[in-house]
Amino acid sequence: MARAAVLGRLNWLVGTVTAVRDETATARTIVLDVPGWPGHAPGQHVDVRLTAPDGYSAQRSYSIASASAGSRLELTVQRLEDGEVSPYLAQTLEVGYPLELRGPIGGWFVWDPADPAPVLLVAGGSGIVPLMAMIRARAAADSKVPFRLVYSVRSPDTVIYSGELLAREQAGESDGVSVTYVYTRTAPPGSDGPARRIGPAALTADGWLPKQAPAVFGCGPTGYVEAVAGILTRAGHDPGLIKTERFGPTGG
Amino acid sequence: MEYLDGNALGGALGEVFAVDVTAAVGQCASCGTSGAIGQARVYPDAPGLIARCPTCSEVLIRLVRDANRAWLDLRGISCLQLALPADR
Amino acid sequence: MGIVSPGFAGRRRSGSENLPPGQYLVTDFPVLSAGPTPRVDTRKWELRIRTETGQEHSWDWDSFLRLPSEDITVDIHCVTKWSKFGTGWRGVSVDTLLAGVETAAEFALARSYGGYTTNLPLQDLLGGQAWVAYRFDGKDLVPEHGGPARLLVPHLYFWKSAKWVNGIDLMESDQQGFWESLGYHNYGDPWREQRYWGD
Numbered sequence: 001m002a003r004a005a006v007l008g009r010l011n012w013l014v015g016t017v018t019a020v021r022d023e024t025a026t027a028r029t030i031v032l033d034v035p036g037w038p039g040h041a042p043g044q045h046v047d048v049r050l051t052a053p054d055g056y057s058a059q060r061s062y063s064i065a066s067a068s069a070g071s072r073l074e075l076t077v078q079r080l081e082d083g084e085v086s087p088y089l090a091q092t093l094e095v096g097y098p099l100e101l102r103g104p105i106g107g108w109f110v111w112d113p114a115d116p117a118p119v120l121l122v123a124g125g126s127g128i129v130p131l132m133a134m135i136r137a138r139a140a141a142d143s144k145v146p147f148r149l150v151y152s153v154r155s156p157d158t159v160i161y162s163g164e165l166l167a168r169e170q171a172g173e174s175d176g177v178s179v180t181y182v183y184t185r186t187a188p189p190g191s192d193g194p195a196r197r198i199g200p201a202a203l204t205a206d207g208w209l210p211k212q213a214p215a216v217f218g219c220g221p222t223g224y225v226e227a228v229a230g231i232l233t234r235a236g237h238d239p240g241l242i243k244t245e246r247f248g249p250t251g252g
Numbered sequence: 253m254e255y256l257d258g259n260a261l262g263g264a265l266g267e268v269f270a271v272d273v274t275a276a277v278g279q280c281a282s283c284g285t286s287g288a289i290g291q292a293r294v295y296p297d298a299p300g301l302i303a304r305c306p307t308c309s310e311v312l313i314r315l316v317r318d319a320n321r322a323w324l325d326l327r328g329i330s331c332l333q334l335a336l337p338a339d340r
Numbered sequence: 341m342g343i344v345s346p347g348f349a350g351r352r353r354s355g356s357e358n359l360p361p362g363q364y365l366v367t368d369f370p371v372l373s374a375g376p377t378p379r380v381d382t383r384k385w386e387l388r389i390r391t392e393t394g395q396e397h398s399w400d401w402d403s404f405l406r407l408p409s410e411d412i413t414v415d416i417h418c419v420t421k422w423s424k425f426g427t428g429w430r431g432v433s434v435d436t437l438l439a440g441v442e443t444a445a446e447f448a449l450a451r452s453y454g455g456y457t458t459n460l461p462l463q464d465l466l467g468g469q470a471w472v473a474y475r476f477d478g479k480d481l482v483p484e485h486g487g488p489a490r491l492l493v494p495h496l497y498f499w500k501s502a503k504w505v506n507g508i509d510l511m512e513s514d515q516q517g518f519w520e521s522l523g524y525h526n527y528g529d530p531w532r533e534q535r536y537w538g539d
Contacts, residue, residue, distance in 0.1 A: 008270055009266065009267055009268070009269070009270050010263065010266035010267050011267075012342060014343055045259065045262070046263075047263035049342050050342075050345040050348045050350070051341060051342040051343065051344050051345055051348070052344070052345070052348050052349055052350045053344055055341050056350045056353065056364065056421075057341070057342055057350075058350055058351070061259075061260060061263065084350060084351045088345070088347070088348050092347045092348070093347075097345075097346055097347075098343055098345070098346075099345070100342045100343050100345070102263050102266070102267075103263070103266075105259070105262035105263045105266055105272075105274075106259045106262045106272065106274045106275075106290070107262075107272030107274055107275035107335075108258070108259065108272075108274040108275040108288045108289070108290030108291075109259055109274070109290060110275075222255075222256070243290070244257060245257060245259050246256050246257050246259075254373065254376060254377065255376070295373055295374055295375055297370070297371065297372050297373060298372050298373060298374040299372065299418075299419050299420055299499055299519055299524065300374075300519065300522060300523075300524075302374045302375060304375060304376075309375070309376060311374075311375075314522050316519070316522045316523040316524065316536075318523065318535070318536045321523065321536070323522045323523035325521075325522055
């Protein structure tokens with residue numbers, strides 16, 4: 001696995017789009033080849049910079065969705081209605097286009113496959129992206145560390161990676177990852193209960209107990225992440241084991 | 253909510269420091285609370301980057317960039333503990 | 341400058357002959373902040389002018405609103421490159437505030453709720469160049485844009501127009517404020533593009 005502790009200042013690199021893949025009606029995965037990429041740890045992100053011909057530039061951070069694999073990396077971008085950068089990435093960018101990025105960034109919100117602690121992943125909407133990198137890295141490392149994912153979405157059609165999550169769930173007891181969906185607006189037909197916001201039940205029944213001392217990674221909109229951290233600490237989880245990454249209102 | 257977490261500083265600080273700073277543990281010079289820089293409250297929409305203590309809200313780190321200079325003020329942190337690779 | 345991203349245009353902006361160098365025009369009003377937005381109760385609000393000899397002149401909200409005020413329309417320029425033409429404010433001229441104040445000071449430091457500071461020569465606060473504004477675009481100034489009241493000094497970059505202003509210190513020697521001590525230009529004239537130290 002790539003060492004997150006590679007010494008060296010970050011510089012802007014230029015990657016090339018090698019493939020694009022629609023995930024939902026508004027989210028798209030971009031596959032990039034980035035010569036000189038030093039590799040990355042699951043949970044890290046990149047800063048992407050777009051520049052217009054007159055020199056105007058805009059910069060946003062995006063979590064890396066893929067496990068480290070040489071010079072290849074994947075970003076999954078959710079298009080925001082009045083965003084400045086996300087519409088370009090989710091719609092305009094095509095195979096062959098260049099994309100300027102800086103990274104890998106972040107050594108705190110990172111899962112280490114050498115850590116034997118069970119893992120609880122809590123995702124709100126597009127917060128699933130860095131957590132998916134962790135799930136994929138677990139598979140790439142052939143790790144048997146138990147992973148549980150609680151994933152809040154508005155409705156079934158906004159689930160990103162739904163096919164892959166189903167496959168990983170069905171992969172069996174220790175190879176698989178358990179996945180619980182919390183539908184906040186529209187629940188699918190036949191689900192046990194109406195749509196509701198995330199609460200203690202989902203995080204304990206389908207998560208881990210405090211005495212199991214799980215490593216917790218929560219990612220999503222700021223309000224969601226704060227709510228989840230609050231629920232877990234009130235349930236007795238050690239706040240020192242809870243790591244969060246917020247997608248802010250400045251994103252887009 | 254108006255702030256992001258310390259992960260949002262990683263890119264800008266990564267151009268100045270040769271090691272990742274978001275996992276470093278800092279002690280707030282105002283209130284003495286220690287924590288990972290990744291947990292700081294970052295206000296990214298300003299003429300510079302500002303990170304504040306999640307406990308007392310005082311400024312921990314300030315960073316301004318122009319095309320070829322960086323100005324960094326770390327006075328808000330009384331001590332910064334960084335993980336470095338072991339000597340070979 | 342980075343590589344050009346094919347097909348990227350960015351947020352709506354335009355050029356204009358009346359723009360200072362390096363600026364672009366916007367139609368929204370970006371909010372830039374270095375910290376949590378102070379929520380100041382006007383029942384506790386105070387504006388205090390302190391001279392170099394320690395003399396103080398202060399107003400509470402009611403007495404501040406009783407001062408003569410003006411409606412003004414000005415262009416504003418942020419150091420992050422956006423400019424906005426024709427912004428409408430109501431405020432009390434700093435000339436009015438300093439009318440009864442005896443001072444030989446040459447410099448000023450504006451202070452805000454939340455701890456922000458910015459410095460400028462006293463003469464840039466006088467002669468109809470500066471106001472303490474409390475209404476924007478026909479409405480009470482909202483906290484996100486500096487309400488209940490902010491300093492407004494449109495001939496300099498907008499970081500000098502301290503939001504949530506609560507004091508002006510008059511000083512014999514210059515003292516750098518929050519951004520001026522960290523690379524931003526001590527004076528900040530947009531027409532001479534004085535963004536950073538040494539510009």
